[in-house]
Amino acid sequence: MKNLIKILTIAASIAGTSSFAQVQLQDFSAVVDSNYTVFSGTWEASVTTADSAAPNSSFSQGVGSYSFAASNATDNALSKVEFFFSSPANILTNTFLAVTAQGLAGYTATSFAVTLVDTGGQTAAATFLISGFPTGSFTTQYSQLTFGGSFNPTAIDSMFITGNIPGGSSTFGVSFDNISAVASASAVPEPATYALIAGVLMLGVMVVRRRAHQRSV
Amino acid sequence: MKKLVALLLAGVVSAPFAFSAVTAYAPPVGGMSFNIAGGSVAGPVTTSFSIPLLDAPQASGMTRGRIASLTATTVTVTGAGWTPSALANVAFPYALRMTSGSAAGYTFSITANTTDTLTISGGNPTQLGIVTGGSGDSFRLIPVDTLNSLFGSNTFLGGDSPASADTVILSNTSQLSYYYNTTLSRWVRTTGPTTDRGNTAIPLDTVISVVRKSGAFVLRFAGAIPMERFNLLVPNAGSKYTHTGFPMDVTLGALSMQTALQGWVSAPLAANADTLSVVSGASLLTYFHNGTNWQRTTGPATNRDAVVIPAGTAIMLFKRGAASGSALLLRNRPY
Numbered sequence: 193m194k195n196l197i198k199i200l201t202i203a204a205s206i207a208g209t210s211s212f213a214q215v216q217l218q219d220f221s222a223v224v225d226s227n228y229t230v231f232s233g234t235w236e237a238s239v240t241t242a243d244s245a246a247p248n249s250s251f252s253q254g255v256g257s258y259s260f261a262a263s264n265a266t267d268n269a270l271s272k273v274e275f276f277f278s279s280p281a282n283i284l285t286n287t288f289l290a291v292t293a294q295g296l297a298g299y300t301a302t303s304f305a306v307t308l309v310d311t312g313g314q315t316a317a318a319t320f321l322i323s324g325f326p327t328g329s330f331t332t333q334y335s336q337l338t339f340g341g342s343f344n345p346t347a348i349d350s351m352f353i354t355g356n357i358p359g360g361s362s363t364f365g366v367s368f369d370n371i372s373a374v375a376s377a378s379a380v381p382e383p384a385t386y387a388l389i390a391g392v393l394m395l396g397v398m399v400v401r402r403r404a405h406q407r408s409v
Numbered sequence: 410m411k412k413l414v415a416l417l418l419a420g421v422v423s424a425p426f427a428f429s430a431v432t433a434y435a436p437p438v439g440g441m442s443f444n445i446a447g448g449s450v451a452g453p454v455t456t457s458f459s460i461p462l463l464d465a466p467q468a469s470g471m472t473r474g475r476i477a478s479l480t481a482t483t484v485t486v487t488g489a490g491w492t493p494s495a496l497a498n499v500a501f502p503y504a505l506r507m508t509s510g511s512a513a514g515y516t517f518s519i520t521a522n523t524t525d526t527l528t529i530s531g532g533n534p535t536q537l538g539i540v541t542g543g544s545g546d547s548f549r550l551i552p553v554d555t556l557n558s559l560f561g562s563n564t565f566l567g568g569d570s571p572a573s574a575d576t577v578i579l580s581n582t583s584q585l586s587y588y589y590n591t592t593l594s595r596w597v598r599t600t601g602p603t604t605d606r607g608n609t610a611i612p613l614d615t616v617i618s619v620v621r622k623s624g625a626f627v628l629r630f631a632g633a634i635p636m637e638r639f640n641l642l643v644p645n646a647g648s649k650y651t652h653t654g655f656p657m658d659v660t661l662g663a664l665s666m667q668t669a670l671q672g673w674v675s676a677p678l679a680a681n682a683d684t685l686s687v688v689s690g691a692s693l694l695t696y697f698h699n700g701t702n703w704q705r706t707t708g709p710a711t712n713r714d715a716v717v718i719p720a721g722t723a724i725m726l727f728k729r730g731a732a733s734g735s736a737l738l739l740r741n742r743p744y
Contacts, residue, residue, distance in 0.1 A: 230707035242680060243707045269455065269691030276708040303452035307689060313661075313716030315689045321452045338446045338454070338625075340689070341719040350708060358455060358578055358586075358620060358691045 214290065214374040215283045217308075217351050218275055220258040223247075228278065233271030233355075234264055235364075247273070257330070259296060259367040260353075267301035267355030267362045274352035280311055281348040283373035289318040292332040292370040293325045299365030303356040306335075306371060311349045314341040319356060322366060330369045334377035345373075436463075436633040441656055441721050446690075447625035450573060455691035457580075457618040457723040459652035462632030464552040468495050468503065470524075473549045476541050479534045484517075484548070489525040496522040499608040502553040505529060506637060510546030511538035514640030514739070516613060518553075532642060556587060556596045557607035566623040567591035571599035578618040579611060580650035580723070586620075614641055616650040616688065616723035639740040643670055645732035650688070650725045653718055654740045661685070662714030664740075666726070667698040671736035674729060675699065679706035681729070687716075688723035695727075 223229060226245040233239060237246035250262030265271065289306055299322060307317040318335035325331050339345075351371070355364055441462060448454030466472040470491035477487040484505065496503040496519045505527060506516045515537060517529035540546045556577070567589035568574030574588040576599055586599040587606055596607040611617070619628075639654025653659050666685050667673045675698040676682035684706060686693035695706045702712040718724065726738075 228708070232707075270693065272692060274707060305454070305690065305692070307692065309689075309694060311711075313687060313694060313713065313718075315694070317446075317454075317690055319448060319452045319454050321449070323451060338444070340444075341717070341722075349711075352692070354692050356452065356454075356691065358618065359584075 213284055213286065214372045215281065215286060216370065216372045217281060217283075217289075217348075218368075218371045219256065220254075220368045220370065221256050223253060223258040223273075223275075228276045230274045230276070231272075232274070233268055234262075234266045235260065235271045235273055254367065257367050257369045259365075261296045261299075261365045261367070263298075263363060265364045267304065267357050267360040267364045269305075269355050269358050269360065271364070272352045272354035274350050276350040277348065280346075281351075282346045283308070283348060284345070286345070286373035286375050288334050288336050288374045288377055290332050290334050290370075290372045290374045291320055291325075291368070292330050293320075293366050293368045294330050295322050295325045295327045296365035296367055297327055299363050301355065301357075301360065301362040301364045304364070304366065305354050305356045307352050307354065308337070308343075308345075308348050308373075309350045309352070310344040311347045312342070312344060314343040316340060316343045316345070325366065330367075332370075334374065336377070337373075436636045438631060438633050439656060440629060440631045442627050442629045443721060445619050445621055445626050445628055447623065448621045450622045453575075453620045453622045455618055455620045457616055457688040457690065458628075458721050459614070459616050459723045460630050460632070460721065461613075461635060461652050461654060461656045462630055463613070463635060464554070464632055466503065466550045466552055468492070468501075468550070468552075470495075471550075473508070473547065475543065475545045475547050476539060477543075477545070478541050479539060481533045481535050482530070483526050483528050484534060485526045486548075487525065491522050491524055491527075493523050494521065496527065496550065499610075500555065501558065502555070502610050504551045504553050504613065505548050506551050507537075507539065507640075508547045508549050508637050510540055512546065512640070514635075514637040515642075515737075516551070516640070518610075518612070519550075551613065553613065554611045555607065556609045556611065559611060560589075562589055562594065564628070565589060565619065566621070573622070575622055576620040578620065579609070580616040580618065580725075581612060581614070582644060582647065582649055584650075585609075614651040616652070616725075618688070618691065618723070620691070634744075636742065638742055639738065641738040642735045643726055643738050644728065644735050645672060646728050646730050648725055648727050650723060651738075652721065652723060655743055656720045657743055658717050658719050659743070660714060661696060661703040661716045661718065664718065666738075669740050670726065670738040672728075672732075673698070683729055684727045686725040686727065687718055688725060693725060 231247045232243045248262045316337040316339045324333040443458045446454040471489040478485045503519045517531045521528035565575035569592045576588045590597045595605040597603040643649045674683045679697045682697035686695040
């Protein structure tokens with residue numbers, strides 16, 4: 193039993209100090225949804241259109257990820273994609289956003305912002321540096337939300353990702369994998385991490401059972 | 410100038426005057442604070458706000474009175490006692506605000522002055538139904554802030570280029586960006602010549618956006634609350650940044666822009682309607698009036714009448730079409 197406790201402790205340490213109360217806000221598995229997704233500015237199909245469900249034609253849906261990559265998509269703060277929730281989301285007491293993404297080759301923009309909008313129109317926002325998302329693999333970065341007005345974290349109506357620069361014209365290129373609200377800027381287990389934890393637990397159980405079997409022989 | 414203060418005097422300290430047979434009233438003084446979000450050079454964060462508070466005039470001469478006569482560009486006040494050109498000093502500009510009559514709340518810029526006459530811009534006073542004479546409509550003078558007077562040299566992060574410094578965007582019917590150049594020791598535009606822009610006026614309804622590249626801090630302002638109705642000229646086509654007129658929260662429904670702004674176009678589809686955007690950081694949350702209630706221009710057609718616009722929040726009005734001229738936005742004092 194002592195061994196099992198030790199193994200559980202190891203598994204817990206792999207999981208980090210996360211409270212496991214993170215709330216996933218977007219998994220980017222099916223971004224374009226004419227009912228709930230709206231693109232604006234240089235991120236929409238035509239900049240002459242006043243917001244639409246059609247993204248810039250060079251944006252692409254991957255397997256569980258979505259790439260905002262087009263030579264004419266910029267980091268202008270008025271270029272954005274907004275995801276409306278089918279029912280109000282609740283981020284509980286979480287005050288950080290965790291974004292899993294990777295920078296795409298050729299981008300020159302330096303940052304983007306993620307903003308939550310509650311049903312009363314109040315906002316909370318967090319800014320992320322694109323340099324924190326190296327090209328080639330997905331990385332998770334954390335940023336604390338700045339709450340505006342009387343923002344209600346239990347009734348979130350929508351979330352939008354936007355370029356971060358007023359009048360910005362730098363090329364935007366980021367592939368997103370996940371956005372979650374989390375309690376702190378600590379490690380949040382990715383699915384692969386959960387698999388590792390499960391593997392460690394199974395291995396531990398096998399060791400314990402083998403030792404128990406050896407003692408009984 | 411509007412006071413940028415470390416501590417606020419919230420409210421007026423009034424003392425009873427036992428010997429006075431005359432009761433004097435002063436507009437309540439209040440304060441507003443804005444949390445300027447922190448950022449970095451690579452990841453700047455924008456905070457936008459507007460300051461619906463007024464400064465007390467310091468210039469000599471009459472600061473309140475009645476208009477004796479006027480022309481399309483001048484206003485004359487009997488016995489005003491102003492120092493010539495003192496009210497049109499670019500470093501300490503003034504505005505004239507009507508406080509009674511059909512033009513109450515309307516504000517003109519002062520471009521020149523003699524001892525009793527103001528040269529004004531920003532509208533034709535002969536077309537506003539202003540009554541002149543001994544019992545005519547009244548006015549008051551209001552100091553107008555500038556980049557130098559409101560922010561000085563060290564409120565924000567300065568630098569030798571806009572890339573390294575905080576930038577301040579002043580939005581009205583257009584948007585212009587400035588930063589404090591520490592090499593030249595003056596405010597300059599982020600583009601073009603490095604001309605000294607410290608005397609750039611910040612009109613009373615201007616939206617200020619701070620693109621912050623350093624730590625978070627709190628900006629606090631003190632001033633008198635407006636006692637006149639909000640009376641603002643809005644172009645019939647295009648964008649106009651402003652605030653809701655008063656330092657009080659208001660809902661979209663109560664703001665009732667569809668009736669407050671003459672010629673507002675409500676329509677079932679956002680693409681055909683005028684819009685009101687609430688400025689959120691550097692981005693916008695845009696609403697339109699569908700003929701029955703307010704709703705977002707994107708997403709579900711939820712009734713947004715209950716959306717609260719906090720005091721000091723910047724808004725942008727967008728009028729569609731290509732109509733020339735302007736219309737008045739009139740909003741009565743809510744207190």
